[in-house]
Amino acid sequence: MLIIFIILIILSAVILGAIVLIQNPKGGGLSGSFGGIGNQLMGVKQTTDILEKGTWIFAGLLAILCILSPMFIPKEAGSSSKSGELIQKTSATPPAAPSGNTGTLPGNQPSK
Incomplete structure (x- = not known):
């Protein structure tokens, strides 16, 4: 059923685009493009x-x-249940401590 909806959505979008492109913003539109045939009919x-x-x-x-x-x-x-398991796995493992020097930066020495 979802495939039918997808096909209908694509089809209506293409037809809507074609109708909008046929229209002329100045009012000529379809009648101007056929050289007056639309005017006669x-x-x-x-x-x-x-x-x-x-x-x-x-x-x-x-x-x-x-x-x-x-x-x-x-x-x-x-x-x-899969998304629930994923949430449990990620919240159960604590974040790893950063490796290397965990002291302060050279310019930010604490006052003594």
């Missing part, structure tokens, strides 16, 4: 409306899929 206003609706639909779909996909990640019973 649907009109400029309808073309931009369709692209704007598609942007909102795919952005919402992408958000919903990203929010719902963690619910389908399989929970492994052994994973929590």
Whole structure:
């Protein structure tokens, strides 16, 4: 099920990117790139409306899929015990003392 969500997320992200790249920030968009063919069939206003609706639909779909996909990640019973063992191992061993001279630095001699 998780693989289906991943495929849907990638597909909706690619389609959303394509829709955004098709749009022209000055309002020409799809109708300007086909030399007026979109103007004759649907009109400029309808073309931009369709692209704007598609942007909102795919952005919402992408958000919903990203929010719902963690619910389908399989929970492994052994994973929590492994992390608990790792925490116990690291906290049980004290840190090693530094090797070499553990005295003070030459400029920081304690006052006598």
